[in-house]
Amino acid sequence: MRLTFLGTGAAEGIPSPFCDCPGCTHARAYGGRNVRSRQSVLVDDKLLVDIGPDVFASCARLGVSLLSLEAVLVTHSHLDHFDPSALKLRAKPFRLATELPEIAVAAGPSVWTRWDESGGSDEYAGIRRAPMMPGRRLRLPSYEVEAIEASHHLRIGDAMNYIIDDGIVLLLYASDTGLYADHVWETLSGRKLDAVVMEGTIWSRPPGREHLNRGDFGTMVERLRGIGAIGDGTVVVATHFSHQGIRSHEETEADLRSMGAVCAYDGLVLDIGPAAHR
Numbered sequence: 001m002r003l004t005f006l007g008t009g010a011a012e013g014i015p016s017p018f019c020d021c022p023g024c025t026h027a028r029a030y031g032g033r034n035v036r037s038r039q040s041v042l043v044d045d046k047l048l049v050d051i052g053p054d055v056f057a058s059c060a061r062l063g064v065s066l067l068s069l070e071a072v073l074v075t076h077s078h079l080d081h082f083d084p085s086a087l088k089l090r091a092k093p094f095r096l097a098t099e100l101p102e103i104a105v106a107a108g109p110s111v112w113t114r115w116d117e118s119g120g121s122d123e124y125a126g127i128r129r130a131p132m133m134p135g136r137r138l139r140l141p142s143y144e145v146e147a148i149e150a151s152h153h154l155r156i157g158d159a160m161n162y163i164i165d166d167g168i169v170l171l172l173y174a175s176d177t178g179l180y181a182d183h184v185w186e187t188l189s190g191r192k193l194d195a196v197v198m199e200g201t202i203w204s205r206p207p208g209r210e211h212l213n214r215g216d217f218g219t220m221v222e223r224l225r226g227i228g229a230i231g232d233g234t235v236v237v238a239t240h241f242s243h244q245g246i247r248s249h250e251e252t253e254a255d256l257r258s259m260g261a262v263c264a265y266d267g268l269v270l271d272i273g274p275a276a277h278r
Contacts, residue, residue, distance in 0.1 A: 001169040002044050003197070003237075005268040006058040009036030010201050010242040011080045013054065023243040033249040033265040038080040039175060039240045041197065043164065046070045046142050049173055050081040056089070062267050067100070071130075071140045074107035075176060076152060076159035077114050082107070084118035087125045106130040106138050106145065108158030134160055142166060148187055151178035152210045163191070169272050172229075175199035175240045178210045179219065189227040194275040196221075196230060197264075199240035203252065213245070218259060233275030239264035 007013075014036040015024035027034040037054035045068045048055075059066060074082050090100065105127045107115075112129065122129060130138050134149035146163040153159035153176070164171040172193050180188075198220060201211035212220065217238060224230045238256050246252045253263035262270070 001164075001166050001171060001195070001272045003171075003195070003268075003270045003272060004042040004045075004062070004064060005239060005264045005266060005270075006040040006042055006062065006064065007037035007052070007054050008239045008241060008264045008266055008268075009038055010240050010245075011038070011078065012243060013037050013080075014241065014243040014246075016243050019243060021244055022247050023245070026248050027243070030248070036241060036266055041173070041239075042066075043171075044142065044166070047140070047164070048072045049162065050075055051083065051086045052080045053083040053086070055083075055086050058266065067098070069103055070101075070142060071104040071106065072127075073145060073162050073164075073173075074105065074111050075150065075161065075173075076108065077110040077156070078153065078176070081176070082111050082114060084115050084120050087115070087127060088118075088120060090126050091124045092126075100126055102126050102128050104128050104130045104138070104140060106132045106147075108132055108160060110153075110156045110158050132160060133158060148184050149181060150174075150176060151180060152176040154210060163188075168274060169194045171272065172196045172198075172224075174220070176201065176211060178208060178212060179216055180223075185223060185227060188224065188229050191229045192231075192275070193224070193229050193234055195235040195237065195270075195272045196224065197237045197239060200238040200252075200256075201240050201242050201245060203241060203245040204247075205245050211242075214255070217261075221259070221261070231275060235270065235272055235275070236261040237264050237270065238262070 015027040147160040150159040256263040
């Protein structure tokens, strides 16, 4: 399974144009991996997780196309994770020379409400709705996907993380979320994960209910290890960083390396094979 990180920033990206915090100031001065667009990950060129406002620019900058896309998974309806205009631009008038297949879009009720309120047309955009809620499974041409409840977007209550299985590799995509509820740990117990992509939004800040800081990130990893979901061969990746939670990429990368984890950056490509413990 190949993971391409199109964006690794939180809602404002890094740097935020309206901020002069240390993280934004450093990113403006040094650029490179310190600059982060809004979160989105492409799996094997076939499955896109979240389709926010930066997807088109990220694909152009990284030389990535979405021509082979089979499906989109949307975690929740916040703007940085779901921008209706990105789907609308799949329509035929915007790609006269190109034929595209219909794709499945898996998302919760609040996402579909935003889509309908935006005037989005399933037929015009070439999409097929796959309504999702935590606990539901979806079979796609290349993957089996299971939605689990995220501790996020709590006023609405339909934010999801995803377990993605290609028949060889099992991936947990865990962004956006705070610490999981007890019943989610029961769902994950005994799963043999080859990779975990998990948020670190408020990394250096105090704990929160809907995002993870450094301590809570470590707690999630240890809990996954304790229930047998991860082992020494599991690849753990941190992403979805807020400019107010980190300073430089280099410092964050070194900190994560000390925890045995990978610090994602825009353009990172990871090839994930079966973990040694499977």
